[in-house]
Structure formats: structure tokens, C-alpha cells
Amino acid sequence: xxxxYYVAPEQMMKDRADxxxxxxxxxxxxxxxxxxxxxxxxxENPSHTLRKISEIYxxxxxxxVGKYNExxxxxxxxxxxxxxxxxxxxxxxxxxxxxxxQYAQMIGQTFTHEVKPLEVEILIAELGATSDxxxxxxxxxDGTVLDEQRFIVIGGDADxxxxxxxxxxxxxxxxxxxxxxxxxxxxxxDRKLTAHDLEVAVLQxxxxxxxxxxxxxxSLEDLLK
Amino acid sequence: MILPVxxxxxDPGSNFGELLKRVGLSPFEQxxxxxxxxxxHATTCVAVKCSDGVVMAGDRRATSGNLISHxxxxxxxxxxxxxxxxxxxxxxxxxxxxxxxxxxxxxxEKVEGQPLSLEGKANQLxxxxxxxxxxxxxxxxxxxxxxxxxxxxxxxxxxDYDATGGRxxxxxxxxxxxxxxxxxxxxxxxxxxxxxTAEAVHLVSQSLWEASDADSATGGPDILxxxxxxxxxxxxxxxxxxxxNDLEVVFDQITAGVKQx
Numbered sequence: 001x002x003x004x005y006y007v008a009p010e011q012m013m014k015d016r017a018d019x020x021x022x023x024x025x026x027x028x029x030x031x032x033x034x035x036x037x038x039x040x041x042x043x044e045n046p047s048h049t050l051r052k053i054s055e056i057y058x059x060x061x062x063x064x065v066g067k068y069n070e071x072x073x074x075x076x077x078x079x080x081x082x083x084x085x086x087x088x089x090x091x092x093x094x095x096x097x098x099x100x101x102q103y104a105q106m107i108g109q110t111f112t113h114e115v116k117p118l119e120v121e122i123l124i125a126e127l128g129a130t131s132d133x134x135x136x137x138x139x140x141x142d143g144t145v146l147d148e149q150r151f152i153v154i155g156g157d158a159d160x161x162x163x164x165x166x167x168x169x170x171x172x173x174x175x176x177x178x179x180x181x182x183x184x185x186x187x188x189x190d191r192k193l194t195a196h197d198l199e200v201a202v203l204q205x206x207x208x209x210x211x212x213x214x215x216x217x218x219s220l221e222d223l224l225k
Numbered sequence: 226m227i228l229p230v231x232x233x234x235x236d237p238g239s240n241f242g243e244l245l246k247r248v249g250l251s252p253f254e255q256x257x258x259x260x261x262x263x264x265x266h267a268t269t270c271v272a273v274k275c276s277d278g279v280v281m282a283g284d285r286r287a288t289s290g291n292l293i294s295h296x297x298x299x300x301x302x303x304x305x306x307x308x309x310x311x312x313x314x315x316x317x318x319x320x321x322x323x324x325x326x327x328x329x330x331x332x333x334e335k336v337e338g339q340p341l342s343l344e345g346k347a348n349q350l351x352x353x354x355x356x357x358x359x360x361x362x363x364x365x366x367x368x369x370x371x372x373x374x375x376x377x378x379x380x381x382x383x384x385d386y387d388a389t390g391g392r393x394x395x396x397x398x399x400x401x402x403x404x405x406x407x408x409x410x411x412x413x414x415x416x417x418x419x420x421x422t423a424e425a426v427h428l429v430s431q432s433l434w435e436a437s438d439a440d441s442a443t444g445g446p447d448i449l450x451x452x453x454x455x456x457x458x459x460x461x462x463x464x465x466x467x468x469x470n471d472l473e474v475v476f477d478q479i480t481a482g483v484k485q486x
């Protein structure tokens with residue numbers, strides 16, 4: 001006969017949060033920040049095929065840290081949701097805030113109802129018509145949504161990286177300057193990163209419909225020379 | 226709205242059409258018989274291969290029976306950076322098909338992380354045409370042309386289709402729609418290997434002129450309102466529409482030629 005057992009809800013939530021945090025801390029962090037021409041996203045990523053940063057819609061980008069298969073599934077759901085909404089209504093009706101709320105709902109639901117919470121944190125960035133209309137959303141493993149200004153850091157070591165970005169950040173950095181700032185912040189004393197360790201993409205305010213652009217390894221190396 | 230999550234055996238993958246079916250938004254539903262209704266039809270479109278890629282063109286007229294329902298319809302549209310699609314047939318389903326095709330290409334690219342090959346896109350369009358077959362049987366036929374610059378072979382390629390989704394790659398040129406016969410004859414006589422882009426633009430314009438001269442459903446250049454056919458070049462620089470100012474010069478030459486006959 002199975003024994004009935006009781007776990008206090010506080011304990012259960014704490015255990016789940018600890019579990020998710022541990023999973024996320026095993027991966028590398030990433031940074032998104034506003035720069036002169038839009039929003040730059042810089043991730044530490046040893047893989048050159050399994051992407052952390054990707055395009056969701058014309059002006060919306062996605063980035064995830066933690067377990068790859070989990071955030072990649074979330075990415076695909078985001079693309080679907082955005083494309084469906086754009087098809088059903090109009091391209092200009094697709095927005096990051098609504099998408100962030102959908103993600104929060106799903107991640108939060110998984111956190112409280114499923115056996116295992118998702119070990120991911122995600123970032124949704126939307127490029128506005130002007131820089132003051134840019135939106136950056138940070139969605140945590142338990143579904144908490146944070147609306148942040150200027151820059152976002154997600155991942156295990158976020159606090160120390162955030163402090164380093166805070167000291168070097170000024171509005172209207174060039175792409176080169178913001179990539180350098182991100183490299184410095186993502187590096188630690190015993191681990192210096194180079195262009196080869198990074199994945200970089202931008203949402204660029206250039207008048208084109210699709211603003212998302214990946215910076216190839218080669219052009220990143222040239223940029224950082 | 227909530228995120229569209231599906232059990233793994235019903236997951237649509239990178240197929241946008243399947244996704245629409247799953248959420249009940251698919252436009253490919255059984256139509257009632259509309260063959261007795263006067264609905265707008267779009268007509269003549271052509272595409273030719275040239276040394277730098279392909280040139281596509283379509284007239285601007287849509288007709289309902291013997292009435293002109295639109296004078297400025299755009300039947301040649303960009304599918305993605307290096308390809309375009311041109312449509313003839315029932316205007317409503319045709320425009321819907323183009324919209325869906327553009328979305329499918331982009332959806333695939335985003336979900337899979339890399340674009341479909343040119344041949345993959347041609348195949349995909351063939352599936353859309355086949356899905357439209359029940360509607361075609363009831364009077365809503367759509368017959369597209371697909372053309373693009375193939376980054377693998379570094380040259381232009383073009384395809385035409387039949388109502389059942391049959392897909393035929395053509396070597397030189399294609400024409401579709403009610404003015405097809407006249408346009409194709411002009412292309413057949415005027416086409417030769419290694420046309421320059423400018424010569425190809427002239428040839429497609431000439432073919433639409435002759436089609437509009439002989440077929441009442443094909444519109445010629447509307448000089449009064451400044452409406453010219455849509456002509457687009459697709460080369461290694463991507464899809465580019467030829468400006469109305471340039472087309473005005475081309476059609477001036479054509480009409481000058483006709484006067485001297």
C-alpha cells in the first residue's frame with residue numbers, strides 16, 4: 001500500500017525553483033542590449049549549429065538559455081503563434097508583449113502542474129519604430145515576466161554580468177562597442193572569450209520588413225579586430 | 226491567445242498549411258459550386274530566362290465575365306528574396322494561395338533555421354495548387370508560374386503548373402492565363418539564348434502588349450492612368466521590380482514600332 005504523504009506548497013515551489021535554477025546555471029548566459037541601430041543579442045555559445053538566438057517575426061527576436069531542447073521547442077511555438085496571428089489579422093498586429101504573456105502562461109503552468117519545471121529562461125525583444133519604443137521581456141523558469149529597459153542579462157551568472165554591463169553601457173553604442181562590452185561582461189577572470197565562442201544577432205532598424213540579422217562568424221571576427 | 230501546442234503525433238512541424246488545418250483556419254475547404262457566379266479572374270502572366278536570371282511579368286487587369294473588375298491588380302509578387310510567383314485564374318483563391326505560399330516559405334525558414342531550396346519551393350507551390358483542385362472543379366481554378374534565381378546553379382529557373390498540381394520545369398519561357406497563347410507565341414519567336422536583362426524586359430513587355438491586343442481579358446499599358454504591367458527581374462541581387470518610368474520608355478518603343486507596321 002502506498003503511503004500518503006504531505007509536502008508543504010512552499011517547500012514544493014522552493015524545490016522546483018532550485019531544480020530549475022540549477023539546470024539553467026549549468027549553461028552559458030546571454031545579453032541583449034540596445035545599440036545605435038537597434039537591439040544586439042550576444043550569447044556565449046560553443047556550438048555553431050544549435051542556435052540560442054533566432055527570429056520570431058519581422059521585428060521580434062527570441063533567445064533562450066538553459067536546456068536546449070526545451071527552449072528550442074518554445075522558439076518553434078513562438079514562430080507558430082506569431083505566424084498564425086499575422087495570417088489571421090495583419091503583420092502589424094503581432095507584438096512581443098502578447099507573445100511574452102503566452103510564454104509566461106505556458107512556462108508558469110508547467111512550473112506548477114507538471115512533474116518537472118522547464119529549465120529555461122527566455123528573452124523576447126521587439127524593435128520599435130524608434131529606440132524608446134523598443135521592448136525587452138525576460139521570462140523566468142516559473143513564468144515570471146520582467147519588462148526591462150536598455151539591456152537584459154539572462155542565465156546562471158546574470159548578476160555579475162549585469163553589474164559589468166551597467167558600468168560600460170551608454171546609449172547609442174556602435175555594434176562593435178556593444179559586442180565588445182558583451183564579450184567583456186560574459187568573460188570572467190579565468191575564462192576570456194573570443195569571437196569564436198559567441199553567437200551574435202541583431203534586430204536592425206534599417207527600413208526592411210524583416211529586421212532580424214545574424215552576424216556570421218567571419219563578420220564578427222572582422223568587427224572585433 | 227495561447228501558444229499552439231500539439232501532441233507529438235499531431236505536430237505540424239515546419240508546415241504552415243498543416244498548422245492552419247490543426248487550428249481550423251485552413252482556406253482549402255470544399256466550396257459550393259460557384260461556376261455560375263461572376264467572380265473576378267486574373268489573366269496573363271509570363272516569365273523568361275535571361276543570362277542573369279529570370280524576368281517575370283503580368284498584366285494588371287481582372288475581369289468578371291465581360292466586365293473589367295480591377296485595373297491595377299498585381300499578379301506578379303515576390304515570394305522571397307530570390308523568387309517570385311505569378312498567378313492567373315480566380316483572383317480570390319489565387320491571392321490567398323500566394324499569401325499562403327509566402328508565409329509557408331518564411332515559416333519553414335524560421336522553424337528550420339535555413340531557407341528551402343528553389344526546387345523545394347516549386348514543389349511546395351505544386352502542393353498548394355493540388356489542394357485547390359476541389360475548388361478548381363467548381364470554377365475557382367488557379368494556375369501559377371514560379372521563377373527564381375537558383376543559388377546552387379547560379380542561374381534562373383522557372384516552372385509552370387496545371388490545375389492538378391502538375392509541375393513542369395521549363396527551359397526558356399512560360400506563359401499562363403487567357404492571353405497565354407498570344408504571349409507565348411511572341412516569346413517563342415523573340416526568345417534566344419543569353420538575352421540580357423534589358424532585352425528580356427523588352428520581350429516580356431512586347432508579349433503582354435500583343436496578348437492585350439488580341440485578348441479582351443488581358444490589359445495593356447494604361448497610359449491615361451499611368452498603370453503599367455508588373456515586370457520584375459530576379460538575379461543574384463534578388464527580386465527587383467522594374468519602375469513605371471522605365472516601363473513607360475519600353476512601351477513607348479513598342480507602340481512606336483507598332484505605328485510603323
